Amino acid sequence: MAEIIARNEQLVVPTARLRTTCDAIATRRAEVADVAHVGQRRAVESARFGIGVEREGFNLFVMGPPGSHRHALVTELAEARAARKPSPEDWCYANNFAxxxxxxxxxxxxxxxxxxxxDMHALIDEIRIAIPAAFEEEDYRNQLKALESELHEEIxxxxxxxxxxxxxxxxxxxxxxxxxxLAPLRDGKVIDDKDFxxxxxxxxxxxxxxxxxxxxxxxxxxxxxxKLRKQQHERVRALDRxxxxxxxTVLIQELAAKYADVPDVAHYLEEAREDIIEHAQEFRQTDEPALPFLRNDIPSLLMSYEINLVVGNEPDRPAPVIYETNPSYPNLVGKVEHRAExxxxxxxxxxVRGGALLHANGGYLVLDAHRVLGRPFAWEALKQALFTKEVRIESPADTLGFATTTTLKPEPIPLDVKIILIGERWLYYLLSLYDKEFGSLFKVAVDLDDDVERTGDSVAAYAKMIGNRVRSHELLPFDEAAVRRVIEQRARQADDSERLSMNMQSLDDLLVEAxxxxxxxxxxSVGVDDVxxxxxxxxxxxxxxxxxxVDAIERDTLLIDTSGECVGQINGLSVIDLGDHRFGHPVRITATTRIGTGDVVDIEREVELGGAIHxxxxxxxxxxxxxxxxPDTPLSLHGSIVFEQSYGGVDGDSASVAELCALLSSISKLPIRQNVACTGSINQLGRVQAVGGVNEKIEGFYEICKxxxxxxxHGVVIPKDNVKHLMLREDVVDAVDKGRFAVWAVxxxxxxxxxxxxxxxDVVSGKVEEQLVEYARQRKRFAEGTSNGASNNE
Amino acid sequence: MSDADTIRRILLAVTETSPVETLWQSLLDAVENSRAEVVTVFVRDEHWRRAASLPFTREISRLSGLQAEFTHRRARQVSLATAVRVQQRLEHLASKTRLKLEFEVVSEQEGAELARRERHILLVR
Structure with a gap:
């Protein structure tokens, strides 16, 4: 017994290992980049590479869970790169006169x-005055009169x-x-039929x-x-022209000189000049609407010389970095609006209205992958734009060929944009697997770590980052002890004493709440007690x-023993994850055995409450x-295992050590301590392996025992490989320290x-082997008896 | 006794080619200081009837140049339209004065008969 106690003592996890406290923060000066992207070196390098490569298809997919600082990271890197790029060109839509x-x-x-x-607006205003004035000139009137007289005289x-x-x-x-x-005359009078x-x-x-x-x-x-009148009309038109x-020409020449270095505009101005001359007559009409109830702010002809600025940039500004929060088809590609009249x-x-693709043209467009995929037609439109390297502003109905009415088909605008998609890992892998075009369009994967290694340097950088976030959120300053406590909590949130969670959302929440x-x-200032x-x-x-x-267990509604011993019954540990909150609680596992054919029945599986991993x-x-x-005997046992009072699904293999122990207890008839709970998975060779949620599990059992x-x-048996994950609550550590609770690592x-x-x-093993041999013997006897009985019957 | 005292009716006879405005002015001059009654007579021109009686007469459209037979019915329509046009013109002129206008359409023969029969009229034509 003393031997067992000694061995047990060796398995006890020392208090210091139950919670790795943050006792000091190195005073080294962390680089700014390190602070901003603590522990994300690989991701930052990938993002810099993706943002820097100006080649087709080198768009980025930034992977990481929500709250992992994804948007801030890529936006910051993209903005840094954009600052070195020139401001992109402006794009306008103008009337196509042809x-x-x-x-x-x-x-x-x-x-x-x-x-x-x-300028075009001013030109229109000038033309509205200049053209009618030109037609009021004496010279024009005389020429027109001469033309009219000419026709009259000819007729x-x-x-x-x-x-x-x-x-x-x-x-x-x-x-x-x-x-x-025509009638014949005689003496100045038309003659009638009789005279004729x-x-x-x-x-x-x-x-x-x-x-x-x-x-x-x-x-x-x-x-x-x-024909004569037509000729006359043409002569008048020629005169009007x-x-x-x-x-x-006098008015446009000035504008043409101003935009001589812009080929598109120079060409447009020439076309506009031709069109204005072509429609000279219409410029002479009044601005009154055709009908009194019709809207007629300015004559429709004048509207056709307006300019629609779709994308306007400021010179000497960096290239755009745009985050489109609602990447619907029209918000992404653009749309053609209508007015009811x-x-x-x-x-x-x-x-015609431009979308985010155009506004980010020449720069970077940040999009949430799940939003793009969730908006009808948006994903296909995005891929189409990236493949063709141009933006066609069409309604989806047009694109799909459903529209039957005449509508606009604006000329496509060349596209040079870097797309940064942000999404979760499963989305990236699903797209890689099922969308054959995805790989050629999003060649750069940026995989953000969920957590960062907890070292002296990273803790220092992390502390600096906490300081930055406190300042950016304009919070009260945190004293050093509070920062250290926050860092400890970040290890707990990472489920690992040697790592720190990189979920920035939960960090911000903790800072704000503290x-x-x-x-x-x-x-x-914020102190440790506030945290x-x-x-x-x-x-x-x-x-x-x-x-x-906990109440149900305390009131013996959920049956959990925390004292005494029992054969074939053990306290397993389960974790319930509610998203924002995760907690553990003990669960009774029982096993029964008898002679059989070597099968162990998992009742959870039989009733389809057990998952595949379980x-x-x-x-x-x-x-x-x-x-x-x-090893040398046919397994002649029938065992069954069940999670007692479990009415929902059970999954995971973290109870397999407990289940095996319950089975061994049932076979050997050796009782199991009920003041101990157990978690861990087992492999075929009897090695105990690490499981998740170990902190919550220990604390869950501690609560009941307390x-x-x-x-x-009281205590909990955990896998030795889980010791590094321990970040237990201070009160649990304190109880262990005072010898009132224990954690054994096996x-x-x-x-x-x-x-x-x-x-x-070895005693347990001997009893188990002995019982299994006995089961085999009984089974053999039983089989022989059955066989003899059958022979006798013959 | 002056003319103004003896003239009881003033007969304005016009044809489709008469200068209506000039004749009207002459009538206004004559009616001044007189209480004579004004009667306007449109003397229907017979050349439409005569032209229509000829078998080969065609009306050539001013718009298209197409030719159509010029029938008696068409002649009556043209003559009536001309009379209506003259009547409207005279009524328009009369509306600018206090004169009350009577308008009659007569044939050439009736017009000549009317001029011969009436002794106390001033014939403006």
Whole structure:
């Protein structure tokens, strides 16, 4: 017994290992970069590489859990790089005079887009005055009058010719309201049918022939009138063009000289000049709307010379770094807006709106991957833009070919943007696996660590980072002890005494909450007690379910023994994760055994409450059982294991050590201590392996034992490999320090069994082997008996 | 006895080619200081009827140059339209004065008969 106690003592985890405190912070001066990106060296290097490579497809996918400082990290690195890049060009949409449904994209140097828009606005105002004024000129009026007279004279001349010819042959040209009638005259009067018949045949025929001929000539003259009027119209138009050209060219020349270095604008201005001249007549009309209820701020013709500044940048500013929080299709690509007028939806080039891709053109666009994937058509549109290296502002219905109405198809704008997608790891791997285009578009993976190694240097940098965040959030200053306590809590949140969590969201929450409690007692700074209070209060706020479970155990609704011994019954440990809060609690595991055919039944699996990992754990322990304790004998046992009073799903293999111990106890009839709980997974060779949530599990059992009264016999058996993860609460450590609670770290199933049964492992093994041999013998006897019985029956 | 005392009716006879405005002014001059009644008569021109009676007469459209048969019906329409146009013109002129206008349409023959029968009229034509 003394031997066992001595061995048990060796397994006890020293108090110092139960919680690795942060006793001092190195005073070295951490570099700024180190402070900003503590422990993310690999990720920072990847991000710098991805942001720096100006090649196709080298877009970034930043992986890491929410709250891991992902946005801040990439935004900071992108902004640093963007500061060295020139401000990108401006983009405008202007009317396409040849094809208004396809607005023209104009590229201008940064800052000149807005100026050009204003210049065109001023030009329109000037043209509105200059053109009508030109048509009011005396010279123009005289020329127009001359043209009109020319036509009038020409027409009159033609009539005169006809009348003269008719009069010469005694034919009257009578005018009806809608035409002309040719009739023979005698003594100045039209003759009637009676008089006509009295004329000699020759004369009659001659009159008829003359009237026919004159009629044909009259008809030909009438038919030629539209042509004459058309010629006249063309001459007037030519005159108008000449007048307009003179007025407009003078105005546009100045603008053309200003933008001579911008080819797109120079070309556009020439087209605009031609169009203005073409529509000279319309500039002479009033600004009144066609109908009084129609909106007519300025005539529609003038609108067509406006400029739609889609992307306007300021010169001498860095390239843009844009984070689009709602990457819907229109927000990403852009859209063509419409206005309702008289029940119809109208649009034009002025209603084309750019999206985030255009606004980030020449720079960096940060997007949340799950949001892009969750918005209809956004992911496909993003890939399309990256593949074609241009942005086409179309409605999704157009893209899919569903739209049947005429709409705008603005000219595409060349795209040169670096996309930084931010998402969780599973999303990256899913996209890599299922989207064949993903790999060629997002070649740079930036994998942010969830935690950082806890070293002197990293602690110093971490402390500096805490200071920076305190300042950036404008919190009360934290004293050094408070910072050290925060760092300890960060190790606890990392589930590892040798690492620090990099979840910045939870860090900020802790800092803000600690500061709140400091302010409650009017402190000028945040002390360690405030940090402890913040941790305690948060646990309390989220602890309703935990409290209910503890209450149920204390009231013996959930049956957990914390004293005495029992065969085939053990206290396992379970963890419940509620997202923001995680806690452990003991759970009773029982095992029963009898003669059988070598199968160990996992009741949880049988009723489909056990997960795959749990089933795997039970199969492994079954294998360990047979290989360790019945290597030369057929395993002739039937065992069953169950989590008592468990009504939900069970998963994980962290109870496999406890389950095996319960089985061994059942086989050997050696009782297990109920004042000890056990966690750990086992492999086929009997090695105890690390599990998750070890701190919560220990604290969960401690709570129950404490409630029932700690007597120095209580404790928890954990895998030795989990010792480095221990960051137990101060009160648990204190209890251990005072000898009222213990934590044993075991490496093998023998160490666990010895601690749990208080019996030497070889003795337990001997009893188990003996019982398994007995089961085998009984089974053989049973089989032979059955066989003999069968023979006798024959 | 002056003319103004003896003239009881003033007859304004116009044809489709009469200078209506000039004749109207002459009428206004004559009616001044007189209480004579004013009667306007449109003397229908017979040349439309005569032209329509000829088998070969065509009306040539001013708009298209197309030719159509010029029938008696069409002649009546043209004559009536001309009379309406003249009447409207005269009414317009009369509206600028206090004169009350009577308008009649007569044939050439009736017009000549009217001028011969009435002794106390001033014929403006």
């Amino acid at each position: 094809n208004p449904e396809r607005p023209r994209a104009l590229r201008l140097p940064a800052g000149r887009g807005a100026a050009f828009r204003e 009159e001349q033609q009539w005169e010719d006809i009348r003269r010819k008719a009069a010469k042959d005694d034919i009257a040209v009578l005018q009806t309201p809608s035409g002309y009638v 018949k009295e004329l000699p045949d020759d004369e009659r025929k001659s009159i008829e022939a003359t009237i026919d001929k004159l009629g044909e000539e009259l008809q030909a003259r009438i038919e030629s009138l539209p 000449e007048v307009t050209a003179h007025a407009v 008289m029940g119809a939806l109208l649009t034009d080039f002025r209603m 500061e709140y409690w400091a302010r409650q007692h009017d402190a000028n 402890v209070e913040a941790i305690r209060r948060k646990k309390e706020r989220l602890g309703r379910i935990e409290k209910r479970i 089933s795997k754990g039970v199969m492994i322990l079954s294998s360990a059982l047979s290989s360790r304790y019945a 409630a029932r009264g700690l007597d120095g016999t 490496e093998t199933i023998d160490e666990a069994v010895e601690t749990l049964t208080g019996t030497r492992a």
